[in-house]
Amino acid sequence: TQLLEQSPQFLSIQEGENLTVYCNSSSVFSSLQWYRQEPGEGPVLLVTVVTGGEVKKLKRLTFQFGDARKDSSLHITAAQPGDTGLYLCAGVRDNQFYFGTGTSLTVIP
Amino acid sequence: GAVVSQHPSRVICKSGTSVKIECRSLDFQATTMFWYRQFPKQSLMLMATSNEGSKATYEQGVEKDKFLINHASLTLSTLTVTSAHPEDSSFYICSAPNPGQGYHEQFFGPGTRLTVL
Numbered sequence A: 001t002q003l004l005e006q007s008p009q010f011l012s013i014q015e016g017e018n019l020t021v022y023c024n025s026s027s028v029f030s031s032l033q034w035y036r037q038e039p040g041e042g043p044v045l046l047v048t049v050v051t052g053g054e055v056k057k058l059k060r061l062t063f064q065f066g067d068a069r070k071d072s073s074l075h076i077t078a079a080q081p082g083d084t085g086l087y088l089c090a091g092v093r094d095n096q097f098y099f100g101t102g103t104s105l106t107v108i109p
Numbered sequence B: 001g002a003v004v005s006q007h008p009s010r011v012i013c014k015s016g017t018s019v020k021i022e023c024r025s026l027d028f029q030a031t032t033m034f035w036y037r038q039f040p041k042q043s044l045m046l047m048a049t050s051n052e053g054s055k056a057t058y059e060q061g062v063e064k065d066k067f068l069i070n071h072a073s074l075t076l077s078t079l080t081v082t083s084a085h086p087e088d089s090s091f092y093i094c095s096a097p098n099p100g101q102g103y104h105e106q107f108f109g110p111g112t113r114l115t116v117l
Helices: none
Strands: A005-007 A010-014 A019-024 A031-037 A044-049 A055-058 A061-065 A071-076 A085-093 A096-099 A103-108 B004-007 B010-013 B019-025 B032-038 B044-051 B067-073 B076-081 B090-097 B106-108 B112-116
Touching: A005 A085, A010 A019, A019 A085, A019 A103, A031 A071, A044 A055, A044 A061, A044 B106, A071 A085, A096 B044, B004 B090, B010 B019, B019 B032, B019 B090, B019 B112, B032 B067, B032 B076, B044 B067, B076 B090
Parallel strands: A010 A103, B010 B112
Antiparallel strands: A005 A019, A019 A071, A031 A044, A031 A085, A055 A061, A061 A071, A085 A096, A085 A103, B004 B019, B019 B076, B032 B044, B032 B090, B067 B076, B090 B106, B090 B112
């Protein structure tokens, strides 16, 4: 059983659509990160959120940390084919690093 | 920014042989590194924590005699897959904590694709 569950697991959308990926847990984390991974490469850090309720924006990507620091969401506005990849959330708890189950996103031109 | 490299990026070997994968932190020291295994379109599964100067800590279900980890220096950890079998074929990724952020961020290597024939 994974500590962090992501939904949806797979997502295929048309270019220009909006989407939200969720990362949920029953545990509290001291921080949470979002990574994007392309096939055959290692994950690349997108953002780190630390404070409950924190919202961070990275161009068309909006990240939110839940008030109770148990969950997070990633919202992409006007998705582009370049957004295609595996999105992974990861939480830090008691100096341990836990990965989410992953969301595979495909943006169709 | 800090960089983690892996070598080789791809390796194909025959069943029964051993394969060594290197993970290097290029511009920072890493007393701890992590080794992950990943299947297509799935998340990373932590295999073990590599500790410089001491034994690695393995996750439950990971055979320590099959996946040998050596943290030889503050910039190098190696994973050796011994007597490899086709079921060991996978994408192996290492990471090291960002020294400026502790365990709150990880730098990942580019991964090694292992194919066992």
